[in-house]
Amino acid sequence: MAEATFHFPRGFLWGCATASHQVEGNNTNNNWYFWEQAGHTRHKSGLACDWWGGRWKEDMDRAAETNQNTHRLSIEWSRIQPAPDRWDEDALDRYRGILRGLRERGLQPMVTLHHFSDPLWLYEQCGWEKETVVPLFEKYVRKVVEALKEYTSLWCTINEPNVYALSGYVAGDFPTCKNGHKGLDVATLVLANLLRGHAAAYRAIHEIQKDARVGYALHFRPMLAARPWFPLDALMRNIQYRGINMAFPSAISSGVMKSPLGNVRVPEVRGLQDYLGINYYSVDTVTFDITRARELFGKRYYPAGSDLSPSGFIANIPNGLYDSLHWAVKSYPDLPIYVTENGVEDDRDQLRPRYLARHIEQLWRAINFNWPIKGYYHWSLVDNFEWERGWTQRFGLWGLDLETQARIRRPSVDFYAEICKENGISSEMVRKYCPEVLETLFPG
């Protein structure tokens, strides 16, 4: 076995990603709070990681002390604009303090403006189903960017628009308009409005801040046909792939959103991105399934024998990260790329170290082709509220004891700290934290 280190380019960004509703706690004025109260989630978010109560400080100390140099967080719209005619200046001040705190700790902020949660008042108007949301979103974005521009120029308009639309309007797991109609047709409408919102935000941010870098985070899932020789599996794979992965980026490339239900023209969004954010977790296998009319007869699953996370939610398929980055660079040559999320739920930290090692190796492989990959954000820093799945899944490098708010240092904390410090991953680290993949990463 050769001793070696896979090094990353100087200035590479290493950090974690979080989202307001998942970490702040006491977010009682948004669509998710309503959804939780109505009993649609496994648990309630409650105090979450208590960031709004001030614990962001200790968690940012943790990030900085473990050699991270960036952090991706999101702003909670319902705090900034608690009612349509009211801005909360104290909340803006609080976020200013948080971003200042990040900078003081040497953490470059990437700020997401929309990460799945909407103000309750917007939700009551059926939010992103109506085009009227676009100027509202733009106003909120202007307010936030004016207030925070001193601390960052790296903005992520919308997190996973594809997941937001499909988890709500197709799977029924996310809040959708009360008593409203669900289906692919509404999901398509929502996606089109998210595109318009992205375009309006992109333009507004650049108007306010000349050197801004504005993008969005795409949940990208490579897909394989279960039986590639079977035309229906291949067809289902293509339909799912186009519907889930391509709708948003196709519109940004061409001004036309190509959806399984037909094309929607959104010319105003064409070309509006300064970087591409990729959220990568796993690869789906797709087969034809006559019982899945709502999902256009495509079933997505992980094959038997996959290296699964404890709840089976994620399969450890590292080359999928490479394939996602390959797709990104082929689609947008020269556009900077960030891995805006990547991680695994694993309360006992048995899978996480090898998941981390092997995904970092794939990232390094991609960087060796000189693809312009600028940073990696692990999901996540501390266990946080996992949407409809509540607290059943633990994505943190640090564990969270919900009763006491104590943080539990998992071995992956130290592993990631060594990676960030070295700006690379070495055979020595892999031997220490996940010897089971040493031969895979460093053969010989």
Ligand code: BGC
């Ligand atoms: C979302 C996060 C979520 C993570 C793990 C991503 O789709 O952006 O909010 O916690 O996946 O499920």
